[in-house]
Amino acid sequence: MKILCVNWQAADDAELERQHYPDVEFILARSTADVAAVLDPEVAKTVDAVINHSPTLNVPLPPTAFPNAKIAVRSGVGFDNIDTAGWGARNIPACNVPDYGTTEVADHAIALMLALTRGTYSYPAEIAVDGLEGWHFSKAPLIRRHKNATFGVIGLGRIGLAAARRAAAFDMRVVFYDPHLLSGVDLSTGYERVHSLNELMARADVVSVHAPLSTETRGLLGTEAFAAAKPGLIVVNTARGPIIDVTALEAAMRQGTVVGAGLDVLPNEPGDLDHPLIKAWRANEPWIKDRLIVTPHAAFYSPASMVDLRLKSIEVIHAYLTEGRLTNCVNREYLKR
Template sequence: MKILCANWQAADDAELERKHYPGIDFVLARSTNEKPAELDPDVCKAVDAVINYSPTHNVASPPTAFPKARIAVRSGVGFDNIDTAGWGARKIPACNVPDYGTTEVADHAIALMLALTRGTFSYPVAIEADGSQGWHFSKAPLIRRHKGATFGVIGLGRIGLAAARRAAAFDMKVIFYDPHLLSGVDLSTGYERVHSLAELMARSDVASVHTPLTDETRNLIGVTALAAAKPGLILVNTARGPIVDLDALEDAMRSGAVAGAGLDVLPSEPGDLDHALIKAWRQGEAWIANRLIVTPHAAFYSPASMVDLRLKSIEVVHAYLAEGRLTNCVNAEYLK
């Protein structure tokens, strides 16, 4: 069994994978953040499976370049950067790894909320910059009580549900919007379901994004959604950058319609540091001071989650090629 590890990110040479799956031939194609790894055509023709390890780039060669491949995997939860239709056209399953890093991403979403609403980001910066002049509770403008506040979840999948449970532990009221979930989820979870994004935005003190990136969700949090926002809303996005229209968010934050935002993902990555919103934040413009936090698509990360991700990626391939057991397929509509 030969697996092409496209856009390989780890510093090692797949020692972890080789230890747990000694019978597999791993071919590593390393990439950078700037562009996908170039692939040897002869390698493409010889592999039985393709795994894409990049969180931002697709595989450099199209599915037709892999005549022997029987499965393709995106090593991660999001599957916007795997050619589901292209693999599906060849009746080849494309899969993801949805069951890793759930707790890390949920923790990160709550951490971004807390950094803004409890000043754990603002206070140290003020003290470091201004000494005794910065030693005052007023240096964090978004402080609020969590008990009784409303936490809105956009997309109640594994991670959204984990974030909801954490928010509930802070005695927050949890509401969610997810048009793709079956009826009755509100009864089984105890969280209140709302049936429009506008209602969720209008009622939430904190809105946390946990949807996949699809044609339906691209720019979902845009002008219309942000116009419906409850005064003082804090927006958190640990899902995919293009779900939030950054231009619309800038306008909403400048006008005060949105009080603050915690963003782990941006529409392009590495982030466009010259975008007006990000540039204003980096330059410390007064209007955005202590109202925005940006982290580098790191919510998924912990040493333990990386071990899970790497092994689960191979497990998906091995289960299918060695046992005929298909898991986590994301292009089933093309395989019928």
């Protein structure tokens, strides 16, 4: 069994994978240049599976480059950067790994909220810069009580549900918007379902994004959504950057409708440091001071989650190639069987 690992992210040479799957031969390509150097057409013919390890980069070769491949995997939850239709046109399943890092991402979303609303981001910075002049409870602009505040979730999947549970533990009311979720889930969780994004925006004090990136969700939080928002809104995004129109977010923050944002993801990654919103934040302009937090697409990360991700990626392939057991398929609509 031969697996090509494209955009290989780990510092090691797949020792973990080789230890758990000694029957697999791994070909590692750390970059597009590595693919060209490592993968000639003769090697491509022998590949049984392809994995894309990058959360932002597409696999740099088309599915047709692998005539004998039987499965493709995106090593992560989001699968917007794997050619699901292209693999499906060849009747080859494309899969993801949705069951890793759930707790990490949910924790990160809540941590971003708390950093803004409890001042754990603002207070240390004020003291570090201004000394005793910064030693005062009023230095954090977004402090608020969580009990009875409304936590709005966009996308109540594994991670959205985990974030909702954490928010509920702070005695927050939870409402969610997920047009693709089957009816009845709100009854079993006790969370309230709303049937339009605008209603969620109008009711929520905090909105946390946990939806996949698709044509439907790209730019979902834009000018119209922010116009419908309850004044004083805080927005958190640990899902995919393009779901939020950051230009519209900047306008809403300048207007004061959105008073704070925690962004683990941006439309272009690594982050576009020249975007006006990011430039203003980096310059610590008064209107945005202590109101924006940016982290480097790190919500998924912990040493334990990386072990899970690496092994589960191979498990999906191994189960399919040895047992015919298909899990986590994201392109079933394109498959003939």
